[in-house]
Amino acid sequence: xxxxxxxxxxxxxxxxxxxxxxxESVCYQLPPEDRRALGAxxxxxxxxxxxxxxxxxxxxxxxxGNEITNLPVVDLDKCTGCxxxxxxxxxxxxxxxxxxxxxxxxxxxxxxxxxPLPTEGQTIDMVDRMGSVVCQGTVxxxxxxxxxxxxxxxxxxxxxECYEQVVNMKRLPAV
Amino acid sequence: MMLEREIVVVGAGPAGLxxxxxxxxTGARVLLVDENSKPGGQLFKQIHKFFGSKDHQAGVRGxxxxxxxxxxxxxxxxxxxxxxxxxxxxNQSDVWIVRNREHTVNVRAKRIxxxxxxxENAVNFPGWTLPGVMGxxxxxxxxxxxxxxxxxxxxxxxxxxxxxxxSYQLLQAGGDVKAVVEAAPRLGGYGVHTAKVRRAGVPFYTxxxxxxxxxxDHVESATIVQLDESWKxxxxxxxxxxxxxxxxxxxxxxxxxxxxxxxxxxxxxPLLGGMVPLHDRSMRTSIPxxxxxxxxxxxxxxxxxxxxxxxxxxCAAHSLGYVDEDxxxxxxxxxxxxxxxxxxxxxxxxxxxAKAAIIAYxxx
Numbered sequence: 001x002x003x004x005x006x007x008x009x010x011x012x013x014x015x016x017x018x019x020x021x022x023x024e025s026v027c028y029q030l031p032p033e034d035r036r037a038l039g040a041x042x043x044x045x046x047x048x049x050x051x052x053x054x055x056x057x058x059x060x061x062x063x064x065g066n067e068i069t070n071l072p073v074v075d076l077d078k079c080t081g082c083x084x085x086x087x088x089x090x091x092x093x094x095x096x097x098x099x100x101x102x103x104x105x106x107x108x109x110x111x112x113x114x115x116p117l118p119t120e121g122q123t124i125d126m127v128d129r130m131g132s133v134v135c136q137g138t139v140x141x142x143x144x145x146x147x148x149x150x151x152x153x154x155x156x157x158x159x160x161e162c163y164e165q166v167v168n169m170k171r172l173p174a175v
Numbered sequence: 176m177m178l179e180r181e182i183v184v185v186g187a188g189p190a191g192l193x194x195x196x197x198x199x200x201t202g203a204r205v206l207l208v209d210e211n212s213k214p215g216g217q218l219f220k221q222i223h224k225f226f227g228s229k230d231h232q233a234g235v236r237g238x239x240x241x242x243x244x245x246x247x248x249x250x251x252x253x254x255x256x257x258x259x260x261x262x263x264x265x266n267q268s269d270v271w272i273v274r275n276r277e278h279t280v281n282v283r284a285k286r287i288x289x290x291x292x293x294x295e296n297a298v299n300f301p302g303w304t305l306p307g308v309m310g311x312x313x314x315x316x317x318x319x320x321x322x323x324x325x326x327x328x329x330x331x332x333x334x335x336x337x338x339x340x341x342s343y344q345l346l347q348a349g350g351d352v353k354a355v356v357e358a359a360p361r362l363g364g365y366g367v368h369t370a371k372v373r374r375a376g377v378p379f380y381t382x383x384x385x386x387x388x389x390x391x392d393h394v395e396s397a398t399i400v401q402l403d404e405s406w407k408x409x410x411x412x413x414x415x416x417x418x419x420x421x422x423x424x425x426x427x428x429x430x431x432x433x434x435x436x437x438x439x440x441x442x443x444x445p446l447l448g449g450m451v452p453l454h455d456r457s458m459r460t461s462i463p464x465x466x467x468x469x470x471x472x473x474x475x476x477x478x479x480x481x482x483x484x485x486x487x488x489x490c491a492a493h494s495l496g497y498v499d500e501d502x503x504x505x506x507x508x509x510x511x512x513x514x515x516x517x518x519x520x521x522x523x524x525x526x527x528x529a530k531a532a533i534i535a536y537x538x539x
Binding site: 011012013014015043044048055056069090091092114115127129130149167170174 | 223224225226227228229233234235236239334339346347349355361362365366367368369370371372373374375376377379381516517518519520521522523
C-alpha cells in the first residue's frame with residue numbers, strides 16, 4: 001500500500017525498472033564505493049506479498065515487517081554479504097555487489113537458473129537491466145549448493161565503470 | 176450401485192489436495208477424484224519458487240509443494256481415484272463418476288468440494304488455428320512435464336504472471352522468446368518476473384496485439400501491431416516477427432459447469448475470470464452441501480488456491496461435526512489471515528475487493 005511507481009518509463013513499459021525508479025525506491029541501495037564487504041542489493045519495488053529475503057537473512061539485515069507487502073529494506077551495516085538471500089528470493093531480484101574488488105574491478109554475485117552454467121575463469125558477457133551487453137566479466141565462482149534449491153549463484157568480477165549498470169550475465173548458447 | 180462417502184473432493188490440484196488433506200486430518204472420510212492420470216493439477220509444471228511468507232511455503236518450488244501434498248495424502252491414506260471424470264451432481268449429493276472411461280460409479284456424499292480449476296482463454300486472429308498457436312499453459316505443460324520444447328522461436332501474447340513466467344521457463348528450456356506483447360498500456364505481471372525476462376534480452380511491447388499468424392501447415396511468422404487508445408490497430412505500425420510458436424496468455428476462465436449444473440447460484444466477477452458460484456467466507460455455495468475452492472471460485476494463484484482448499488476442507492468437516500469449536504475457530508482465522516496476506520498490496524488488493532464483493536453479495 002502507498003507505493004507509487006513512476007509510470008512514464010521503466011518497469012510497467014519496458015519490463016525492467018529504470019534507474020530513476022530504483023533511486024526513488026527505499027528498497028534499492030547500491031553499496032557505497034568505500035564499502036569493503038559485499039552488500040545485498042534488492043530490486044523489488046512493487047510491494048508484492050513476499051518475505052523470504054527477510055526470513056532467510058541470518059543477520060536480520062533485511063526488514064519487510066508485519067505487512068508482507070512492505071518493500072524490503074537492507075541495513076548495509078548488518079549485511080555481511082553472505083548471499084543467502086540471493087537464492088532465497090523467489091523473484092530473483094537480489095544480487096550482491098561491491099565497487100572495488102581489485103584495481104578497477106567491481107564484484108557481483110547474481111542468481112542464475114539457465115543451463116549451461118558458466119565455469120570458473122570463463123569470460124562472459126555482462127548485461128544491464130534491459131538485457132544489453134555492456135561489458136565482459138570473469139567468473140570467479142559458481143555456487144551450486146543444495147540449500148539454494150537449484151538456483152546457482154554466479155560470482156563475477158567486471159569493470160567498475162559499469163558498477164551500477166550490470167545486473168546479470170548473458171545466457172550461454174546451448175552445448 | 177451407490178457408494179457412500181462423507182466428503183467427495185472433485186479435482187486433485189492445489190485446492191482439491193489441500194481440501195482433502197484438511198478434511199482428512201479432522202477424521203472425515205474423504206474421496207478425492209481427478210479426471211487426469213496423475214494428481215497435482217498444475218502444480219507439477221510450476222518449476223519456479225513461490226512467493227509469500229513461510230506460512231505459504233514461500234521460496235519452495237511448486238513441483239516440490241506438489242510432491243509434499245501427495246506424500247501427505249498417502250500418509251493420511253486418502254482414497255484417490257484417478258482417470259475419474261465427474262459428469263454430474265444430482266440431488267445435491269450424488270456424484271456421477273465415470274472411471275477409466277469404462278464404467279459409471281455413483282457416490283452419495285454428505286459434502287462435495289468442487290476444485291475444478293480454470294481453462295485458458297483463447298485469442299482469435301487470422302491464422303490462430305495453425306499448429307504452433309497454443310495456450311501458454313499448454314506450452315508450459317510440454318516443456319516442464321513432457322520435456323518437449325514445442326518450437327524454437329516464440330511470441331508470447333499477454334504479460335500477466337502466466338505470460339511472463341512461461342516466457343522465462345521457455346528461455347530456461349532453451350527457447351528463444353522474440354517478444355511479449357500486451358494489449359494494455361502497462362505490463363500486467365509482477366515486475367520481478369518482467370525484469371528477469373527483460374534482462375534475458377526479451378523485448379516487451381505494450382499497447383500491441385497480434386494481427387496475424389502466417390504459415391502453410393504451421394506458424395512460420397507473425398505480425399504484431401500497435402493499438403491506439405481505443406484499442407484499435409494503428410495502420411503502419413505492423414511489425415513482422417520470425418516465430419514458429421505463438422503462446423496465448425490471455426487469462427483464465429473458471430470451470431464452473433459442474434457447479435452450475437448442480438444448481439449453485441452464480442455471480443459475475445470480471446476481475447476473477449467471469450461467472451463463478453456464489454459463495455460465503457467458508458467457501459460454501461448456495462447449496463449447503465457443496466463447497467468450492469481454487470480457481471473455480473475466482474482465478475488467482477496456487478498459493479491462494481491452497482488456502483481456500485484448507486478453508487473449504489475445514490469448514491466441510493466442521494459442518495459434519497468433525498472439528499471442535501476452538502480448533503475450527505482458530506483454523507478458520509489462520510487460513511483467512513494467510514489468504515488476506517496474499518491478497519494485499521498493489522496486485523492483491525483488487526482481488527481482495529473482488530472476493531469481498533462476492534461475499535457481500537452472498538450476505539446481502
